Amino acid sequence: MSQFTCTVHGVRKGLPLRKAIFDFGADPVWTLHGPFGPRELSARGRDLIDLAGAIYRIESQIRRRPTDPAVRWELDIPVRDPDFWTSTGGPLLASCLGFLNRARWIPTFYARSDAVEFIHPEPDERKVDQITLFSGGMDSLSGAGSHAGARDPIQLVSFYHGQARLQSELAAELGYHLPTQWRLTGRRGREGMNLIRSFMFLSLGAAVAESYGARRIVQYENGVLGTAVPQSGNFITTRHAHPETHRRIVKLFDAVFGGSFTILNPFLPLTKREVGETLVAALGAARAEKLFRRTETCWYLFQPKVGGLVKANGQPCGVCTPCIVRRTARPMEAAAGAWPDWPGYAFDLTDPRYGEHPVVGITFRGYLELIDIALSAPNDTALIDDLAPEARALIDEVDGPDEALVAGVLRRFAGEFCNTFGISHGSNNGNKQRKARTK
Known part of the structure; x- marks a missing residue:
């Protein structure tokens, strides 16, 4: 059976290369349930979804090295339409993946003669736009x-x-x-x-x-x-x-x-709290609340430990990026028992044991830096100038997001964050610098 192989180079030449393999195997890469339209996918279309799944699996096998970040991913990929992917699709694919993970992707394609196709139900003939x-x-x-x-x-x-x-x-x-x-x-x-x-x-x-x-x-x-x-x-x-x-x-x-x-993405100009308000406006508070309670967010929901600390399986950690942003959107979820069977977050960041923890508190402390910038800057341009270089490089006044959108979202999020986590914002020596601090 065909194999997708990957070799990853880091910045440090003396360390061994990282490698991963995805075996396409004798079964379809994908199992599909639910409606699918009447038009059949071309060979290159079927290649795309198989590549997407294989790359997702490949990426998960590559060990992270904080002191040796990956800078080049070399891929040998079997496909149904190697001519298209070599001439046209491959460079576009590399552009997408390189932007997402900040590395150079170098794919080489060869013919895949043993591809197994996914099975889909009877065609759904309705009009979908x-x-x-x-x-x-x-x-x-x-x-x-x-x-x-x-x-x-x-x-x-x-x-x-x-x-x-x-x-x-x-x-x-x-x-x-x-x-x-x-x-x-x-x-x-x-x-x-x-x-x-x-x-x-x-x-x-x-x-x-x-x-x-x-x-x-x-x-x-x-x-x-x-x-x-x-x-x-x-x-x-x-x-x-x-x-x-x-x-x-x-x-x-x-x-x-x-x-x-x-x-x-209609929600790009909105904070997560404002996103939730759109559903409340559409369905009413009571119905929206019942649905919100059923949604899942946490990166580590089904992991038994986070940062070496034990938590229950199925309990949101409260300290990963999506948990922090969600708690800012829905501060009423902080306490266990806010509604029947709700366990609360495993680690409450308002508790110094977790907010100041060297591992589980690191994302929270990073957000404190961002909140400081958002609430200190005298105008949009100054706010953007104080962000990390990566953030500044992704702001585009023509195609977006522009300075006004980013600055507006960050300021409103900063206010929600301070309200949620009990943080005040005061002056520091009168030098236009401000420091976020817990009460």
Whole structure:
């Protein structure tokens, strides 16, 4: 059977190369449940989704080395249409992946003669003009639930591990058809950084779009995370919903499927708290609250330890980036027992044991730096100038996000954050510098 092989070079020449393999095997790479349109995918379209899944698995096998960051990924990839990928698709693919994980990708393609195709149900003949990515998390729930138009022309697309039932139930409660749900063969490794996974999600959405002849994909993500502003210069953020990610991936989709794709994120100008308010406005507070309580956010939800500290399986940690942003959006979730069976966060960052912990408190302290900048800057330009260089490089006054959008989101988030975590903001020696401090 065909093998996808990867060799990763770091900045330090004396250390061994990191390698990973994905065996395509005798079974389909993907299992598909739910609606799929009447149009069959081309060979290069089927290549795209298999590549997306294989790259996701490959990335998870590459061990992180803080002192030896990966700078070059060399890939040997079996595909159905090697001529297309060598001449056109490969460079566009490398552009997408390189932007997502800040490295150079060098793919080499060869013929894959033993490809096994995924099986999909009978074609769904209804008219679909929009694909909405639907994880079952708070942002995608709020986006799908607050959509003001008809549900029938929209097809939700999901990637799932164990949350397939939750995704289906939430979709039904919002009035949508059953989501198109994709499950990837094999198991995810524990080494990777999850920097490229949005490429997989969007590729699955594009495949479903192609099956219906649609060219519009919506990815709902709040602006705090969608603008890809790191908490401080010491952090590497995902660029999973950044406009530049969308621009690069659109070029690849146009080449693979033809036509003019559009990827939109209506929530880019909003904080996560404001995202939640859109669902409340659409459904009412009581109904929205019941749905919010069922959504999952935590990176470490089903891990028994975080930073060496023990937590319950299925309990959100409270200290990872999505937990911190969600708690800022929904401060009422902080305490265990806020509603029946709610365990609360495993680690409460208002407790110095966790907020000052050398591992579990590091993201929180990074956010304190960002909050300091957001509340100290006298104007938008000054705020942006004080951000980490990576954040400044991703602001575009023509294509966006522009300074005003980013600065506005960060200031409003900073106010929500201070309110949530009991932080005051005072002057420091009258020199226009300010310091965030706990009360």
